[in-house]
Amino acid sequence: MRLDELTRPDFPILQRIVNGRPLVYFDSGASSQKPRAVLEAMNRYYERSHANVHRSIHTLGEEATELYELARDAVQRFIGAPSREEVVFTRGTTDGLGLIAETIGRTLGRGDEIVVTELEHHSNLIPWQLVAKDRGALLKAVPILADGTLDLTALDRLLTARTRVVAFAHVSNVLGTITPVTEIVRRARAVNALTVVDGAQAAPHLRLDVSALECDFYVFSAHKMLGPTGIGVLYGRRAVLDSLEPGRGGSEMIKEVWIDHAQWNDLPWRFEPGTPPIAEAVGLTAAIEYLEKLGLERVTEHERALTRQTHEGLARIPGVTVYGPPPEVERGAVVSFAVAGLHPHDVAALLDAEGIAVRAGHHCAMPLMRRLGVVGTSRATFSVFNSPDEVGLLLTTVAGLRSAL
Amino acid sequence: MSGTTPSASGLYSDVIRDRWRRPRHRGELPGANAVAEDVNPLCGDRVRMMLAVAPEGRITEARFVGDSCAICTASADVVADLIAGRSRGEAAALDVGEVLAVLQAEIRPTRMRCVTLPLSVLAKALDGSAKR
Numbered sequence: 157m158r159l160d161e162l163t164r165p166d167f168p169i170l171q172r173i174v175n176g177r178p179l180v181y182f183d184s185g186a187s188s189q190k191p192r193a194v195l196e197a198m199n200r201y202y203e204r205s206h207a208n209v210h211r212s213i214h215t216l217g218e219e220a221t222e223l224y225e226l227a228r229d230a231v232q233r234f235i236g237a238p239s240r241e242e243v244v245f246t247r248g249t250t251d252g253l254g255l256i257a258e259t260i261g262r263t264l265g266r267g268d269e270i271v272v273t274e275l276e277h278h279s280n281l282i283p284w285q286l287v288a289k290d291r292g293a294l295l296k297a298v299p300i301l302a303d304g305t306l307d308l309t310a311l312d313r314l315l316t317a318r319t320r321v322v323a324f325a326h327v328s329n330v331l332g333t334i335t336p337v338t339e340i341v342r343r344a345r346a347v348n349a350l351t352v353v354d355g356a357q358a359a360p361h362l363r364l365d366v367s368a369l370e371c372d373f374y375v376f377s378a379h380k381m382l383g384p385t386g387i388g389v390l391y392g393r394r395a396v397l398d399s400l401e402p403g404r405g406g407s408e409m410i411k412e413v414w415i416d417h418a419q420w421n422d423l424p425w426r427f428e429p430g431t432p433p434i435a436e437a438v439g440l441t442a443a444i445e446y447l448e449k450l451g452l453e454r455v456t457e458h459e460r461a462l463t464r465q466t467h468e469g470l471a472r473i474p475g476v477t478v479y480g481p482p483p484e485v486e487r488g489a490v491v492s493f494a495v496a497g498l499h500p501h502d503v504a505a506l507l508d509a510e511g512i513a514v515r516a517g518h519h520c521a522m523p524l525m526r527r528l529g530v531v532g533t534s535r536a537t538f539s540v541f542n543s544p545d546e547v548g549l550l551l552t553t554v555a556g557l558r559s560a561l
Numbered sequence: 562m563s564g565t566t567p568s569a570s571g572l573y574s575d576v577i578r579d580r581w582r583r584p585r586h587r588g589e590l591p592g593a594n595a596v597a598e599d600v601n602p603l604c605g606d607r608v609r610m611m612l613a614v615a616p617e618g619r620i621t622e623a624r625f626v627g628d629s630c631a632i633c634t635a636s637a638d639v640v641a642d643l644i645a646g647r648s649r650g651e652a653a654a655l656d657v658g659e660v661l662a663v664l665q666a667e668i669r670p671t672r673m674r675c676v677t678l679p680l681s682v683l684a685k686a687l688d689g690s691a692k693r
């Protein structure tokens with residue numbers, strides 16, 4: 157059985173009729189839909205076990221704490237982290253990247269250097285701009301080559317003895333490019349720079365093993381991987397987390413407090429001030445269990461087939477340009493394209509009239525848009541529930557678009 | 562309607578299609594003395610409005626250039642149409658309702674910024690030239 161045949165009944169939202177047609181959802185890269193198991197787990201939690209975590213002595217508080225901490229174990233397993241103390245819950249990728257940028261930022265001095273890439277989402281660029289400005293540090297970007305991959309030769313030139321951080325996406329949310337994480341980490345290590353990987357577009361689609369990637373930090377959101385909004389993960393290598401002062405303060409992250417100082421809590425709570433997203437953690441556990449039951453290899457294979465079908469099909473349509481690495485190169489579940497004579501927003505609106513949801517615009521990657529010489533692209537992204545028939549519908553609809561406006 | 566040729570008739574009225582394909586006022590305006598440009602942060606669309614304002618304050622011609630969707634382009638074209646011959650004050654008073662009335666389309670809230678971007682650029686152009 158194909159994966160979509162197996163999973164479609166689990167996604168209640170796929171029953172939606174949009175503009176008179178069955179919903180075809182190709183926007184999981186922005187936020188995926190949720191299987192019933194996730195919705196039910198969160199509901200069950202709220203209906204049976206909700207209380208605040210950690211400081212509650214009563215039964216519900218203990219249940220909530222246990223469920224919250226079980227989510228940490230699930231994430232540890234899911235990403236291959238050596239220990240649960242290295243899994244910090246955040247509100248999402250943007251929050252995690254902001255947290256780590258602020259935290260590392262405090263250790264930077266004037267003239268220190270931060271390296272990002274030209275294909276970053278604004279979430280992995282702006283926090284570093286803020287830090288660079290605040291600390292008098294220098295921000296540099298690795299350019300991309302014509303085929304949408306990173307220019308690693310340029311990376312070698314950009315890395316210096318002053319490089320303190322290299323922050324980059326694992327999978328581009330526009331081009332689908334899979335960056336060579338271990339290779340970049342190796343080169344960053346050679347100059348003693350920390351590595352921060354934005355895994356927002358990788359976690360939903362690829363089997364992760366942060367130990368093998370050897371990066372210092374790995375960040376992603378639950379809502380793009382079948383889980384709820386409002387929670388994300390910051391994995392941090394223990395030795396590095398231990399060496400950092402907490403970037404943000406509040407309850408939960410302390411052991412003992414005096415008016416003028418405090419003693420920090422142990423990892424991972426040291427980096428989790430305030431009441432965490434508890435129900436969301438429960439939902440994330442359910443999402444991880446759902447993906448693991450399907451098997452990440454199978455998920456990758458299914459989405460890769462859809463991505464390839466879309467890429468090759470679109471490329472055959474006269475007047476359609478597909479961005480990013482060629483079809484034979486492995487990429488994430490993302491295909492960005494342009495239709496000659498049509499603005500990306502009009503492409504998205506015309507597809508929406510047929511019930512097909514794609515994203516259009518700059519995808520929060522304006523420097524990359526500038527590099528591509530466009531204001532925006534239309535973008536189809538895939539998940540476990542998408543089918544080859546849906547891709548077929550996308551292709552015939554796009555083929556008819558040029559006469560539509 | 563066939564599944565392969567979407568018409569999206571509600572959103573893209575005949576006026577919008579026509580002005581997207583054949584805008585009347587698209588292009589540079591060399592003698593412009595009131596110029597402004599702005600970007601829609603949601604989509605990155607960019608519109609520049611150029612006005613030729615006569616000494617007594619009447620707009621003799623308006624043109625626009627930009628990187629914009631059909632709705633935004635049609636809106637800019639209609640704005641340029643509507644303000645030609647108006648005084649500075651009359652142009653500044655141009656209301657989105659007047660533009661929508663010409664466009665005759667069902668603009669959803671998510672696309673309203675596409676209609677209003679040319680209007681805010683117009684306001685900026687008039688503002689900038691008034692201060693000079």
Ligand SMILES: Cc1ncc(COP(=O)(O)O)c(C=O)c1O
Binds near residue numbers: 248250
């Ligand atoms: C590569 C990448 N980084 C960061 C983000 C930001 O994620 P979030 O909005 O969940 O914080 C996204 C998603 O929009 C993304 O695709």
